[in-house]
Amino acid sequence: xxxxxxxxxxxxxxxxxxxxxxRYTTPVRNDILASAAGFSADIWRELADxxxxxxxxxxxxxxxxxxxxxxxxxFEELGRAGVVEPVLDSCxxxxxLIAQVGSPDQRTLLDQVISGALHLALAHGEPASRYDLSxxxxxxxxxxxxxxxxxxxxxxxxxxxxxxxxxxxxETGGPFDLDGISLFLVPAGTPGLGLRGYPMLAGGRAAxxxxxxxxxxxxARLGAAGQGFEPLMNVVxxxxxxxxxxxxxxxxxxxxxxxxxxxxxxxFGRPIGTFQALQHRFADMLIExxxxxxxxxxxxxxxxxxxxDRQIAxxxxxxxxxxxxxAEETIQMHGGIALTQEYELAHIAKRxxxxxxxxxxxxxxxxxxxxxxxA
Amino acid sequence: MDLSYTDEEKAFRDEVRGFLAEKLxxxxxxxxxxxxxxxxxxxxxxxxxxxxxxWLNFNWPKEFGGAEWNAIQRHxxxxxCAAAYAPRIVPFGLSxxxxxxxxxxxxxxxxxxxxxxLNGEHWWCQGYSEPGAGSDLASxxxxxxxxxxxxVVNGQKTWTTLAQYANWIFCLVRTDPEAKAQEGISFLLIDxxxxxxxxxxxxxxxxxxxxxxxxxxxxxxxxxxxxxxxNKGWTYAKYLLTHxxxxxxxxxxxxxxxxxxxxxxxxxTANGRPLIENPHFAARLARVEIDLMAxxxxxxxxxxxxxxxxxPGVESSMLKVxxxxxxxxxxxxxxxxxxxxxxxxxxxxxxxxxxxxxPDYAAPVAAQYFNNRKLSIFGGSNEIQRGIIAKxxxxx
Numbered sequence: 001x002x003x004x005x006x007x008x009x010x011x012x013x014x015x016x017x018x019x020x021x022x023r024y025t026t027p028v029r030n031d032i033l034a035s036a037a038g039f040s041a042d043i044w045r046e047l048a049d050x051x052x053x054x055x056x057x058x059x060x061x062x063x064x065x066x067x068x069x070x071x072x073x074x075f076e077e078l079g080r081a082g083v084v085e086p087v088l089d090s091c092x093x094x095x096x097l098i099a100q101v102g103s104p105d106q107r108t109l110l111d112q113v114i115s116g117a118l119h120l121a122l123a124h125g126e127p128a129s130r131y132d133l134s135x136x137x138x139x140x141x142x143x144x145x146x147x148x149x150x151x152x153x154x155x156x157x158x159x160x161x162x163x164x165x166x167x168x169x170x171e172t173g174g175p176f177d178l179d180g181i182s183l184f185l186v187p188a189g190t191p192g193l194g195l196r197g198y199p200m201l202a203g204g205r206a207a208x209x210x211x212x213x214x215x216x217x218x219x220a221r222l223g224a225a226g227q228g229f230e231p232l233m234n235v236v237x238x239x240x241x242x243x244x245x246x247x248x249x250x251x252x253x254x255x256x257x258x259x260x261x262x263x264x265x266x267x268f269g270r271p272i273g274t275f276q277a278l279q280h281r282f283a284d285m286l287i288e289x290x291x292x293x294x295x296x297x298x299x300x301x302x303x304x305x306x307x308x309d310r311q312i313a314x315x316x317x318x319x320x321x322x323x324x325x326x327a328e329e330t331i332q333m334h335g336g337i338a339l340t341q342e343y344e345l346a347h348i349a350k351r352x353x354x355x356x357x358x359x360x361x362x363x364x365x366x367x368x369x370x371x372x373x374x375a
Numbered sequence: 376m377d378l379s380y381t382d383e384e385k386a387f388r389d390e391v392r393g394f395l396a397e398k399l400x401x402x403x404x405x406x407x408x409x410x411x412x413x414x415x416x417x418x419x420x421x422x423x424x425x426x427x428x429x430w431l432n433f434n435w436p437k438e439f440g441g442a443e444w445n446a447i448q449r450h451x452x453x454x455x456c457a458a459a460y461a462p463r464i465v466p467f468g469l470s471x472x473x474x475x476x477x478x479x480x481x482x483x484x485x486x487x488x489x490x491x492x493l494n495g496e497h498w499w500c501q502g503y504s505e506p507g508a509g510s511d512l513a514s515x516x517x518x519x520x521x522x523x524x525x526x527v528v529n530g531q532k533t534w535t536t537l538a539q540y541a542n543w544i545f546c547l548v549r550t551d552p553e554a555k556a557q558e559g560i561s562f563l564l565i566d567x568x569x570x571x572x573x574x575x576x577x578x579x580x581x582x583x584x585x586x587x588x589x590x591x592x593x594x595x596x597x598x599x600x601x602x603x604x605x606n607k608g609w610t611y612a613k614y615l616l617t618h619x620x621x622x623x624x625x626x627x628x629x630x631x632x633x634x635x636x637x638x639x640x641x642x643x644t645a646n647g648r649p650l651i652e653n654p655h656f657a658a659r660l661a662r663v664e665i666d667l668m669a670x671x672x673x674x675x676x677x678x679x680x681x682x683x684x685x686x687p688g689v690e691s692s693m694l695k696v697x698x699x700x701x702x703x704x705x706x707x708x709x710x711x712x713x714x715x716x717x718x719x720x721x722x723x724x725x726x727x728x729x730x731x732x733x734p735d736y737a738a739p740v741a742a743q744y745f746n747n748r749k750l751s752i753f754g755g756s757n758e759i760q761r762g763i764i765a766k767x768x769x770x771x
Contacts, residue, residue: 127733130645130714154733155715176647198732199720201581201741206718208732267511277758324707331748335509335756336534336586339579339749346580350745357710357717357741363655364645 003297008065009073012055016074019050020081026344029082033347037161038205039085047085048116056091061099062110068303071238072245072296079249082347084203086119086158088246092239094120097166097183100231101223106185109164121162123153123209124232131360133232136181138211140169147221149184149192149214157358159207160197163188167211171226178229183222190214202354203347233309236359240312241303243355244296244319250351251289251323254330257345258282261334278333285329288322295319313368320362323352378672380451388451395459398424404460408635410721410739412583413462415540419495421462426493434470439477439489446681449622450674457627458634465537468492468499472545475562475615479603488564502532502546502565502589503612510759512547513556513609517591519548519563526550526563526601528571528594534753538574538587542567551606562608564600571595579749581721581742616755623691623754624674624698629667632705636660639712639736650712659711663704670697689767692760699750699757706744713737 005013024043032040047053055070057063071092078087095113098106098120112118129135138151149169159165165186173180186193194210223231262273262282272278299315302308327349331338338345356362380388403421406413413421425431433449435441444452464470473492476485491497508515517530528548538544544565551559565572571594576584603611640651640660650656677690710717716733721742731738751757 125715127716128644130643132646135647155718196732200718201720201745202718266507267509267514269514275758277761328703328748332751332757335752336504336749339745339752341578341580341582346745350580353710353744354718354741357715361711363653363659363711366655 005069005073009069012051012065012070013073013077015050016052016077017080019046020077020083024081024083026342029084029347030342032084033203038199038203039161043083044085045116047087048114053087053091053095053116054114056087057095057099057110057114061095061107062114066096068238068241068300071241071303072300075242075245076249076252076296079246079251079351080253082203082250082253082344082351084351086121086161086204088239088242089122089158090118090120090162092242093122093235094162094164094166096235096238097122097222097231098185100234101183102185103219105219106222112163118163119158119161121156121158121165122235123156123159123165123167125154125156127152127154129154131364132176133236134176134178134181134229136168136170137175138167138169140171140182140184143215145218147184147216147218149186149211149216151211153209153211155206156209157200157204157206159195159209160205165193165209166222167209168228168232169211180226181228181232182225183228183231184216184220185222186214186216186220190216200354202350237303237308237312240316240359241296241299243358244292244299244315247319247323247352247355248289248292248296250348251292251326254326254345254348254352255282255285255289257348258285258330258333261337265334272333281329281333285326288325292319292322310369310372313365313372316360316365317362317369320356320365323355324362327352380447384447384451387448388455391452391455392459394428394430395455395461398428399459399461403462407460407462409735410743415498417462418465418540419498422464422495425464426495431464432469432473432493435473435489436477439473439485440493446678447675450626450678453622454627454630457631460631465498467501467536467541467545468497471501471615472499472564475545475602475611478614479562479611481599483599484564484602497543498537498541500535500538500541500544500567500589502535502544504534505531506533510756512612513560515547515549515560517546517548518552519550519561519596521550521598522595524598525595526598528563528565528591528596530591532589532591533577533586535574535587535589536585538567538589539576539584544589545602547608547612550608554606557609559606560608560612561605562602562611563596564602565591565594565596569594569596579746581746583742583746624670624694625702625750626667626671626674626698629698629702629705630671632702632709633660633664633667635736636705636708636712639709639734639740642734642736643712643714656708656711659708663701663708666697666704667701670694670701673697689764692755692763695754696751696757696760696764702750703744703747706740706747709740710744713740717741 052074054063055065055074058066098109109118126137141148167184167186168181171180171182192212192214195207197205197207199205263271265272295315295318299312302311330345331349337343422431429442433442433444437443476488505515519526519528544567546563546565547560548563549559550561571592573590575588577586577588578584641649643650645653674694677687681687716737717740719732721739
């Protein structure tokens with residue numbers, strides 16, 4: 001057993017932590033949150049230049065990492081700083097799908113993704129699909145040599161910035177079948193592709209995507225016809241590792257902000273951190289935070305392992321439970337100040353809680369864990 | 376023991392229901408249900424509607440023209456209003472300042488201010504908390520110095536709810552800096568149009584501008600606007616707090632919230648089945664409903680004692696803690712219920728006439744979850760309430 005990061009990952013962590021601490025300050029982030037684009041193009045380029053995006057890809061795909069611990073290392077730091085730039089969407093969900101099943105032509109896009117020049121978005125979830133990855137009702141039919149897509153995709157994060165969208169559609173079978181889901185790489189601006197964009201509560205932007213007779217050539221297929229579910233499962237597994245790591249980093253920030261506040265805020269003539277009622281609750285959070293750290297390690301360490309899905313369901317369930325505790329307790333111990341938009345903890349708490357709504361909350365992952373255990 | 380309402384109470388409930396059915400338009404209740412802001416005009420319209428029926432000042436005694444409902448009638452009214460998604464009554468003038476003026480105000484203050492609270496001419500806000508005085512309210516520093524027939528006020532208040540609509544503010548100010556913390560405080564009524572007052576909005580984490588900072592820079596307040604005696608303000612403030620806590624359990628809000636979660640969970644699906652049939656979600660829902668059923672009875676037990684003339688003491692603190700935990704749990708369930716559609720930013724989704732991004736019920740729930748973290752913080756945080764319970768019950 002060795003719980004130390006490799007030298008390369010340690011360097012990546014140090015570099016990224018230092019860069020974000022200097023660069024991604026609360027005023028900078030508040031400006032980004034208020035901006036029309038919802039993220040900073042400068043920060044995005046700088047993250048790419050630092051190698052942060054490349055660390056999320058295997059060498060064979062033009063990166064220099066790509067393993068579970070690379071993802072966890074990067075996202076823990078992104079979470080610590082409350083970064084809203086769409087690394088998850090462009091790289092983990094979009095880029096890694098192309099890396100997995102892209103044709104040689106499609107794979108040429110990976111360099112642009114890693115250099116930060118090209119944004120991607122995964123348009124998979126639909127208004128009724130909730131967290132069920134197999135529920136796809138968007139249709140695809142052939143017309144001569146062309147493919148025609150019709151349907152609607154819900155809460156597609158980073159859709160407006162994306163140069164290409166990866167869109168899932170059902171080619172055969174019923175709405176819940178695992179077989180018959182196909183993936184398509186669709187350039188932004190393709191006729192029939194409609195975007196209604198909006199900001200999200202925890203930062204960043206998403207869009208409702210409508211597909212109205214979207215006509216694509218056969219070359220737009222990403223991977224084999226009807227075989228999209230497994231590659232989707234793979235990138236969502238990586239995204240879940242990223243999300244638990246991001247929440248871990250965010251929780252570390254929330255707890256540190258609270259520690260500082262408890263030791264400086266005075267009421268009744270003394271720092272409120274000297275009240276035992278708060279000390280014990282603070283201690284409980286630290287205990288749960290270590291549980292979360294171990295859960296993230298379990299998930300990251302099993303991204304390529306046979307029992308990946310059970311480990312990841314366990315991590316997401318635990319981190320979601322701890323996340324709610326930490327978000328609510330750190331707000332409560334601060335009092336009103338934590339409810340103001342411009343105070344850092346407000347943003348951090350939103351990042352923690354709203355992660356529940358991407359690829360499943362504690363209940364969803366509890367169910368997954370139970371189902372996988374019984375199998 | 377009899378857990379049902381008496382015939383008189385049932386008749387009263389029917390009367391309230393009839394009134395709401397007749398006077399509360401669907402357009403307004405839909406806005407409340409959807410978590411939309413009805414604005415200053417909306418509140419003023421609702422106050423006027425209740426006032427026309429003689430029900431705006433239901434907690435005022437008859438000698439001041441009030442309906443003087445007992446605690447059970449008040450509870451029925453609040454429960455029915457919540458169930459019908461009626462607007463809230465803005466409490467600052469009606470249930471906070473009004474009772475203080477009736478008990479401690481001069482005849483001139485009563486004659487001048489009470490009718491203006493009712494007819495809507497005055498919109499009051501509450502100047503209590505300061506940046507350095509939250510849970511420890513008695514450490515407040517805003518100074519009022521006597522200068523002839525005026526006080527000159529300097530300092531800052533914060534978390535001032537709806538100050539942007541208010542034209543009057545009642546303030547706790549320090550008039551004797553030498554005295555023990557609680558003993559040098561006075562209760563002042565201040566016209567917000569007086570020179571030297573500045574209101575700055577605080578944007579909360581859900582984007583709503585509901586609270587403000589209020590700054591006082593050499594604000595001259597006539598001495599006749601002092602309530603009661605100088606340096607006795609803490610006594611009046613404590614009296615006010617007991618009135619602030621009449622609807623402290625928020626049973627009606629929780630019941631309406633729970634009904635909303637059930638409505639959402641019948642429409643939303645998980646794995647192709649209605650969410651309400653999902654065992655994990657159903658268990659969460661059941662647990663909070665069980666807690667609410669018990670708390671509703673606790674609430675009625677305490678209300679019955681109050682109706683019989685016994686002032687609630689430590690029970691108010693218990694209801695505040697349990698009531699806020701239950702309401703916050705229901706907010707959490709609502710955000711869980713809507714799945715990915717919790718993510719769009721509500722201020723965008725509910726703004727103007729735009730169609731909501733997802734289902735209409737999804738738009739406000741995540742914002743409400745975050746906004747209602749305030750419930751366990753304001754009005755005496757839950758930590759303060761627990762301290763009170765322990766102190767009283769342990770005889771410390």
